[in-house]
Amino acid sequence: MSENPVAEKIINIFAQFKKVSPEEISMETTFEELGFDSLDGLNLIFELEEEFDIVVPDDKVQSMRSVREVVEGIETLLADKAAAEVGT
Amino acid sequence: MRRVVITGIGVVSAVGNDKAQFWDSVSSGRSGISSITRVPTDNIRFKNAAEVRGLTASDHFDEKSLMWLDAFSVYGIIAAREAISDSGIEFTDALREETGVVTGSCLGGKESEDKHFSDLYDLKKTRFPPTAIPAAMANAVASHVSMEFGLTGPTFTISTACSSANHALGNAFWLVRQGTSDVSIAGGSEAPLTYGNLKAWESMRVVAPETCRPFSKDRTGMILGEGGAMFVLEELEHAKARGAKIYGEIAGFGMSADAHHLTMPLVEGAAKAMKRALADAKMEGSEVGYINAHGTATQANDVMESNAIRTVFGAHAPNIFVSSTKSMHGHALGAAGALEAAATVLGLHHGQLPPTANFTEADPECDVNVIANASVDSLPAAALSNSFAFGGLNAVLAFRRWNG
Numbered sequence: 001m002s003e004n005p006v007a008e009k010i011i012n013i014f015a016q017f018k019k020v021s022p023e024e025i026s027m028e029t030t031f032e033e034l035g036f037d038s039l040d041g042l043n044l045i046f047e048l049e050e051e052f053d054i055v056v057p058d059d060k061v062q063s064m065r066s067v068r069e070v071v072e073g074i075e076t077l078l079a080d081k082a083a084a085e086v087g088t
Numbered sequence: 089m090r091r092v093v094i095t096g097i098g099v100v101s102a103v104g105n106d107k108a109q110f111w112d113s114v115s116s117g118r119s120g121i122s123s124i125t126r127v128p129t130d131n132i133r134f135k136n137a138a139e140v141r142g143l144t145a146s147d148h149f150d151e152k153s154l155m156w157l158d159a160f161s162v163y164g165i166i167a168a169r170e171a172i173s174d175s176g177i178e179f180t181d182a183l184r185e186e187t188g189v190v191t192g193s194c195l196g197g198k199e200s201e202d203k204h205f206s207d208l209y210d211l212k213k214t215r216f217p218p219t220a221i222p223a224a225m226a227n228a229v230a231s232h233v234s235m236e237f238g239l240t241g242p243t244f245t246i247s248t249a250c251s252s253a254n255h256a257l258g259n260a261f262w263l264v265r266q267g268t269s270d271v272s273i274a275g276g277s278e279a280p281l282t283y284g285n286l287k288a289w290e291s292m293r294v295v296a297p298e299t300c301r302p303f304s305k306d307r308t309g310m311i312l313g314e315g316g317a318m319f320v321l322e323e324l325e326h327a328k329a330r331g332a333k334i335y336g337e338i339a340g341f342g343m344s345a346d347a348h349h350l351t352m353p354l355v356e357g358a359a360k361a362m363k364r365a366l367a368d369a370k371m372e373g374s375e376v377g378y379i380n381a382h383g384t385a386t387q388a389n390d391v392m393e394s395n396a397i398r399t400v401f402g403a404h405a406p407n408i409f410v411s412s413t414k415s416m417h418g419h420a421l422g423a424a425g426a427l428e429a430a431a432t433v434l435g436l437h438h439g440q441l442p443p444t445a446n447f448t449e450a451d452p453e454c455d456v457n458v459i460a461n462a463s464v465d466s467l468p469a470a471a472l473s474n475s476f477a478f479g480g481l482n483a484v485l486a487f488r489r490w491n492g
Contacts (some may be wrong), residue, residue, distance in 0.1 A: 039351050046291060058133070058293045
């Protein structure tokens with residue numbers, strides 16, 4: 001399990017969706033390995049948007065195919081959101 | 089075998105509110121896609137759609153009638169009136185007995201439903217108007233047209249998402265061909281531009297931020313549209329006997345289910361529906377010179393559909409002109425097949441095949457002969473019009489040019 005709280009939350013959401021233990025999912029796990037198809041992907045992105053209160057743009061979704069890509073994408077969006085909130 | 093011809097066409101769309109305006113736009117590659125005005129788009133990631141403009145419902149219906157009509161019914165009924173008037177048909181009592189109305193709609197009356205639910209949930213109103221249910225029912229157009237013209241034959245509505253209108257037209261065609269009726273009024277209509285429905289489409293992540301570019305390498309998805317098209321389908325001898333003008337022949341109908349995935353289309357399912365339409369029409373692949381594609385401009389559809397066309401037509405595929413008129417009238421869901429049947433039949437009738445607008449660059453993954461941006465003058469013997477719905481339900485119509 002990662003030390004990173006964002007990664008931990010994301011892995012927990014994926015594990016719950018897949019009905020497996022979070023220990024079975026690592027940063028390197030791909031959607032393909034998890035057996036997620038395009039519609040599963042859409043549903044998961046929707047759950048992440050709700051969890052982190054962010055909007056994932058359509059073109060970002062295309063590049064999220066593994067846990068690491070999702071974590072990095074979400075972290076960028078969270079940083080953008082924080083920057084927007086302090087008006088920088 | 090009885091033959092079935094189209095003797096009347098009516099259209100309401102983002103590119104024209106009657107048949108003539110629609111054809112003028114579609115044949116000249118003029119797109120009706122622009123900013124959404126119907127609902128605020130502040131909270132929606134896409135801002136454009138193909139909206140019906142310049143149509144005032146009160147010019148067509150009295151106030152009392154309008155209480156019971158959702159926008160999708162307004163479009164469908166106006167289109168049916170134009171088709172019937174265009175056909176010049178006179179309904180005798182005997183003809184009314186056997187003539188029915190077959191319509192397609194994916195959503196039914198979502199605009200009125202959305203408003204009433206908003207009153208209930210947001211404004212905390214405690215009463216619901218009695219107009220709500222009849223306005224929202226998906227069969228409203230079929231019922232209103234049957235009542236207005238006194239048509240008491242086989243009348244029903246088919247809802248198969250984006251294939252609804254093709255399933256409706258195909259079944260109406262079969263009713264006339266098999267002799268159940270000599271005449272059927274058929275088509276589809278849709279009014280999907282509600283806030284709730286736009287938010288739902290946003291989450292599917294298939295709507296383009298800017299415009300619809302089917303088969304183009306830089307395509308980014310579909311653009312929603314609204315409107316309706318209705319047709320008078322008539323048995324050939326019946327049409328000839330009254331000296332009717334004939335736009336074209338519906339020669340075959342094919343359908344299939346992918347049995348595969350809710351949203352990912354399948355080459356085999358699309359190809360099967362095209363093959364079945366050809367077989368139903370007793371049509372050789374080599375007769376087909378034009379395909380009005382489903383062509384949504386999503387990544388998945390356009391590659392799949394191109395491969396399906398190549399699978400069905402093999403070496404003849406490069407000779408077939410292909411266009412998606414959704415680039416102009418938008419993707420009108422349950423009305424899509426009807427608007428595209430109008431584009432296809434009018435194309436065969438005028439010997440001018442409508443283009444794919446907004447096309448910038450060929451995509452090697454979409455290896456078909458796309459009519460890019462400008463129509464082509466051509467007189468193919470036959471054409472197909474494809475519809476492939478979410479849920480994997482495919483419906484294809486086969487048309488023959490009328491030389492009479």
